[in-house]
Amino acid sequence: MADGDAKQVVEEVKQAEKAAEAAPAEGKKEGGGGKKGKKGKKGGAPGGAKKGEGKNKAEEKVTFSVKKNEDFNEWFEQIIRFAGIMDKRYPVKGMPVFNPYGFAVHNRLMNILEAEWEKLSIEKAQFPLLIPREFFELEGEFAKGFEEEVFWVTHGGLKELDVQLAMRPTSETPMYYMFSQWIRSYRDLPLKVHQTCSVFRHETKQTRPLIRAREIHWNEAHTCYSTEEGAIQDLTDAWKAYDYLIKDCACFTGLILRRPKWDKFPGAEYTDVMDTIMPSGRVLQTVGAHYLGQKFAKSFDIKFLNDKKEHEFVYMTCYGVSTRLTAATLSIHGDDKGLIIPPRLARFQVIIVPIVMKKSDKSTIEKAHEIGALLLKHGIRSKVDDSNQRPGEKFYHWEMKGVPLRVEIGPRDLKNGVVTVVARDGGVEKHTLDFNEDTLPGAVAEELEAVQDRLRATAFAFHESRVKTCMEKEELIDAVANGFVARIPFHSMDEDGEASDKLVHEWTMGEVRGHDAKEAPPPEGTKCIVTQKEAKYWAYACKCY
Secondary structure, X not given: OOHHHOHHHHHHHHHHHHHHHHOOOOOOOOOOOHHHHOOOOOOOOOOOXXXXXXOOHHHOOEOOOOOOOOOHHHHHHHHHHHOOOEEOOOOOOOOOEEOXXXXXXXXXXXXXXXXXXXXXXXXXXXXXXXXXXXXXXXXXXXXXXXXXXXXXXXXXXXXXXXXXXXXOOOOHHHHHHHHHHHOOEHHHOOEEEEEEEEEEOOOOOOXXXXXXXXXXEEEEEEEEEXXXXXXXXXXXXXXHXXXXXXXXXXXXXXXXXXXXXXXXXXXXXXXXXXXXEOOOOOEEEEEEEEEEEOHHHHHHOOEEEOOOOOEEEOEEEEEEEEHHHHHHHHHHHOEOOEOOOOOOOOOOOEEEEEOOOOOOOHHHHHHHHHHHXXXXXXXXXXXXXXXXXXXXXXXXXXXXXOOOEEEEEOHHHHHHOEEEEEEOOOOOOOEEEEOOXXXXXXXXXXXXXXXXXXXXXXXXXXXXXXXXXOOOHHHHHHHHHOOOEEEEEEOOOOHHHHHHHHHHHHHHOOEEEEXXXXXXXXXXXXXXXXXXXEOOEEEEEEOEO
């Protein structure tokens, strides 16, 4: 938008900014915050938002301004609602509804991952939701680990079922029964499948959209190999795919940790995870990957005939990601104005706002649609906002929803053959691009990639800044209290370390999350921060979701 077109917009923006600054940070008076504000009034402004007073409905402005770093929990609750990510009003605890805008982001993550699995020849399948009790109980450690979280189907209509059916809390049992039917010879291996589905867990803690739910939307992959080496290589390949998804596409990173023996996946030989540091200072597990060895193969009798005509049990792995990955993506990049969605994941990568000075000005709107069609033709997801709202209102609305790039066009832009570009992350000043059908799509694509790169750099820097090495108890307590992940010398990741983990929890309300399996141990002579025994690991301790 050229300067000559901006006169009516500038005043709107200034007024909206003043309203945002004057609004209470936690939204305790204006439709958010406090005991009433968390639910908000029907149709009210977001927490920290302020609506214009003394104006008719068509003239009301709504801005979002919740201080993310001061009250992340409030920020998250409000932005999930007002940016149209999820709706909590469905009357079953822990089962919110995915709004189309929010599901588009989650589904794009899943689609990217599914494409990576296809490259690795991990085939897509779909398995039943219901699991007979006898299947569920075949692997004892697994059954014990999930028994308190299972929803049971006990009736069909009015008739009590002869066999109780579990709603899958995860899919090992239905999958592995079928694997035992499918695998006969070494020629049937490797067997690699995945599914994108929902699992159900009777979560008794406080539920939170995307982070802790009773219906969990996720993708899970399961594999069988004839050798241990093949299975472990499979996990290495899977982590490369997750690295691409999370670091390249979602633009953040995390700690890849091996869980302690007392906290691994039930039935696994070992569990590796990615723990992502959230703006609150707590970590959120965004990836879980498990080496199962032959335990489940023996429980489900998954055997193959090798080339020596001998029967062997297969070696197995499983791994998955859920809506927690979506939660981390939205949380890490957002700011006090709302979301900032990485361009590769955004429902709309570009929002085009025509600046119309007169109702009779149809040429500007027509040009905006021409630009939108041009970008769509070149694979850039764009939308034209030609609604009746004022430009300033449109700006704040799409800023809140996190669209990476805004393109403005007004009469003077039209005359000069340019468009004005504003990056949501604020990494560059507002500037113009020539409107040329041959060059504009490429220039916009470069702008989007630059946003992607800046978001990644900022998120990586945040991650590095939140890990602190602590050698003494007082340092550990202070670090965790102030939202850091504490890197501490620790004596054991086997069962004998669990008592020390409980002491860490007593001191900090956090826990030992695990150790980096690729990290060298502490120097010889280093003492465990809890027991003063010889430290064999650098453990990572913090609060978590």
